[in-house]
Amino acid sequence: xxxxxxxxxxxxxxxxxxxxxxxxxxxxxxxxxxxxxxxxxxxxxxxxxxxxxxxxxxxxxxxxxxxxxxxxxxxxxxxxxxxxxxxxxxxxxxxxxxxxxxxxxxxxxxx
Amino acid sequence: xxxxxxxxxxxxxxxxxxxxxxxxxxxxxxxxxxxxxxxxxxxxxxxxxxxxxxxxxxxxxxxxxxxxxxxxxxxxxxxxxxxxxxxxxxxxxxxxxxxxxxxxxxxxxxxxxx
Numbered sequence: 001x002x003x004x005x006x007x008x009x010x011x012x013x014x015x016x017x018x019x020x021x022x023x024x025x026x027x028x029x030x031x032x033x034x035x036x037x038x039x040x041x042x043x044x045x046x047x048x049x050x051x052x053x054x055x056x057x058x059x060x061x062x063x064x065x066x067x068x069x070x071x072x073x074x075x076x077x078x079x080x081x082x083x084x085x086x087x088x089x090x091x092x093x094x095x096x097x098x099x100x101x102x103x104x105x106x107x108x109x110x111x
Numbered sequence: 112x113x114x115x116x117x118x119x120x121x122x123x124x125x126x127x128x129x130x131x132x133x134x135x136x137x138x139x140x141x142x143x144x145x146x147x148x149x150x151x152x153x154x155x156x157x158x159x160x161x162x163x164x165x166x167x168x169x170x171x172x173x174x175x176x177x178x179x180x181x182x183x184x185x186x187x188x189x190x191x192x193x194x195x196x197x198x199x200x201x202x203x204x205x206x207x208x209x210x211x212x213x214x215x216x217x218x219x220x221x222x223x224x225x
């Protein structure tokens with residue numbers, strides 16, 4: 001069965017710190033991988049996605065993620081976070097017909 | 112970009128009543144719409160997949176008679192929570208899919224059942 005694990009439930013960083021959020025998945029077939037962000041009071045927005053090709057994917061707002069097939073991981077990174085990055089981040093895997101989400105990581109950036 | 116709206120954004124209802132939530136794709140047609148439920152501090156859980164003009168497909172453990180889904184057109188899907196109980200209080204999110212790379216999410220509807 002498909003599953004997605006996000007190990008960090010709540011991350012607190014100061015502005016300009018570097019960010020890495022872990023995501024591991026379990027799925028036997030070809031996967032499409034996504035990171036979504038949910039800012040306070042707003043809907044889910046796509047940050048970036050990986051379907052194939054270069055395993056290092058760049059998304060919006062300076063985020064990037066690296067797909068490591070051997071580790072079944074798709075970690076999200078940003079070299080320098082800003083206060084406006086405070087949000088909930090969800091990793092998701094597209095299985096056969098639908099998305100499976102991780103439990104989310106709440107990021108709090110302290111000015 | 113593709114915009115999905117939900118109405119209402121927040122609803123409070125009494126136990127035993129029914130509540131209808133609308134999901135609309137505003138500037139595109141969606142062949143498929145998904146309904147998710149999100150509990151506090153938890154992930155989104157897929158409830159059902161809805162295709163225009165056909166019956167919805169419900170995930171295991173989701174009561175189809177309690178959560179009625181109607182996908183009357185390519186731009187509108189509705190979720191009706193029938194005989195709501197306090198345990199149905201949650202955040203309900205829809206998404207629309209055109210068959211391409213990604214789903215487009217609505218802003219969600221917070222349901223509180225008293």
